[in-house]
Amino acid sequence: MTKRTSAKYKLDRRMGENIWGRAKSPVNRREYGPGQHGQRRKGKLSDFGLQLRAKQKLKGYYGDLTEKQFRRIFAEAERVRGDTGELLIGLLERRLDAVVYRAKFVPTVFAARQFVNHGHVLVNGKRVNIPSYRVKEGDVIEVREKSKQMAAILEATQLPERDVPDYLEVDHNKLTATFVRMPGLSDVPYPVHMEPNLVIEFYAQN
Known part of the structure; x- marks a missing residue:
């Protein structure tokens, strides 16, 4: 966790x-805010x-x-x-867990870290279980074959709350994503x- x-x-x-x-x-x-003082008026x-x-x-x-x-x-x-x-x-945004989240393979950024940690992700065909792993332009990130039917993935790909940004090319049928380019603030x-x-x-x- x-x-x-x-x-x-x-x-x-x-x-x-x-x-x-x-x-x-x-x-x-x-x-x-949270806690017993959360409703106090906020100062500047x-x-x-x-x-x-x-x-x-x-x-x-x-x-x-x-x-x-x-x-x-x-x-x-x-x-x-x-x-x-x-x-x-x-x-x-080049962190592997961030890419997995942006590609909508998981519902939350917290789940992305766990998903990578548990070995469900391949980068260029090799398993990578380090969330902070930094992807490069042209890298292909995919969900491991054995993990593709996980309910959390199927749920995440249908989430209406967010869109896949254009610095990733994602195929939700194959559960693959290509990191096209490093984004700037306005792209994220x-x-x-x-x-x-x-x-x-x-x-x-x-």
């Missing part, structure tokens, strides 16, 4: 947004508060990332020439507004 499974909707409520666009999110019913966030919130939202969206992992990905994006925010998003179908520029500011000052 992923370490945040039991508290995944708490993040939704803390942020006051339906981060994954799920129909079951409690934010759809009540927009205040400071610049630091806005930056921290942006970082928590983006990191939390990918389900299982620790602060150490997220900071390492950010540091890598910062080293490469180009727009750090766009590169950060691209590196996050986040259900909420993500602000990688604020994440950059957060790490620049902390």
